[in-house]
Amino acid sequence: MIEVKNLKKSFDGKEVLKGISTTYEPGKTNLIIGQSGSGKTVMLKTLLGVHEPDSGQILFDGKDFAALDPNEKRNLRTEMGMVFQGSALFDSMNVEENIGFPLKMFTNKTNAEIKDRVQEVIDRVKLIDANKKMPSEISGGMQKRVAIARAIVNNPKYLFCDEPNSGLDPKTSIVIDELIQEITHEYNITTVINTHDMNSVLQIGEHIVFLKDGELVWEGNSIEIMQTDNEDIVDFVYSSELLKEIRKFHTNK
Template sequence: MIEVNNLHKSFGDNHVLKGISTTFEKGKTNLIIGQSGSGKTVFLKSLLGIFEPDEGTISFDGKIYSELEENEKRELRTELGMVFQGSALFDSMTVEENVMFPLKMFSNQSKSEMADRVDFVLKRVNLLDAEKRYPSEISGGMQKRVAIARAIVMNPKYLFCDEPNSGLDPKTAILIDNLIQEITDEYQIITVINSHDMNSVMEIGEKIVFLKDGIKAWEGTNKEIFKTDNEAVTDFVYSSNLFKKVRQAYIDEN
């Protein structure tokens, strides 16, 4: 479990995070949502250890990150998988080489062991036939799958995804959502996703944390979000007529 307790973060006079407390459990897809400027990117980067909180704590399975020794922090980082918004693949490396990169950097595995592990995760994301191709030779959706394969190649306990559906068509976005949820459940990973995609929220939001002006304004599931009367949430989620109709249909049925 990841436990966040009274998290504050400022940049100069800009108080971005204002006392956020929440938990993220393993085997669940946890989504962070909110408008631009709500603090969700700073929150995600704080969870990753990129930003150091001014106040409050972040615990990984009972270990408070700020209290760990440097070698313990390095060890914890090997348990973190990250899917970046733009995939962040190395253009000069093949798919296989991109996925193998973390193993070369952080593991002591033999070349054959690394190759076996890479084959395993590429098969899991249905990309074995693309292993010798370069990022420029594959589609955006395939690049996202490569990024997911690279993120899980070290068998992480924690998976973080920053706007994983950015730039994808709706059909491919659904495939990526389903893949992330399947991997989360299959390997019982603690997955935290920073997203603005309301389709993702409705489809895989097993827990949703809604931020507004640096404050946790609401949290719940994708089922509970249909029923909430929280004005900030309804203004954000149901800004389109489509979702208003979906919400009304859900209320009528229940």
């Protein structure tokens, strides 16, 4: 569980996060949504420890990140997995080597143990016949699977995803969404996803926070977001005529 309490962050005198409070529970896909400039990327980076908050608290299973000593922070970071927007695979490493990299960096596992664990997650994310291929030799969807496998190879308690569907076609995006949700449920991970993909919101939005100008202005799930009268949400989510018709169907049920 991650608890966020009255989180504030400014850059050059401009307040970007304005006292945000929320809770991200394990075993759920927790989404952060909002327009460009709303603060969602800063929010994610602050959760990751890339940015230090000006005030407020971030508690990881009751532990205040700011109060931890450097060694404790380092240990906590080994419990975090990250799926980057562009996958961020190492071009000079094949699929196996990319996935095994965190184990070599942060554990004392033997080469045999690393090989076994890497194969486990390769099988789990259904990367077929890709072990020895280079990132340039596989599709964008497969690259994303590699990124997910690398993020979970060290059995993280917390999984962070930054625009995981960026650059993917709609069909592949749905597959990646479902994979992230399955892994979240299966391993009871606290998963936080920064996204602008409304298909993701409607498909896997088990807990959603909507940011506007650095404030949390709405919180709920994918069902509630279809029925809300919040004008900010309506303007943001129902930007197409198709989605407006879907909303009418749900609100009239």
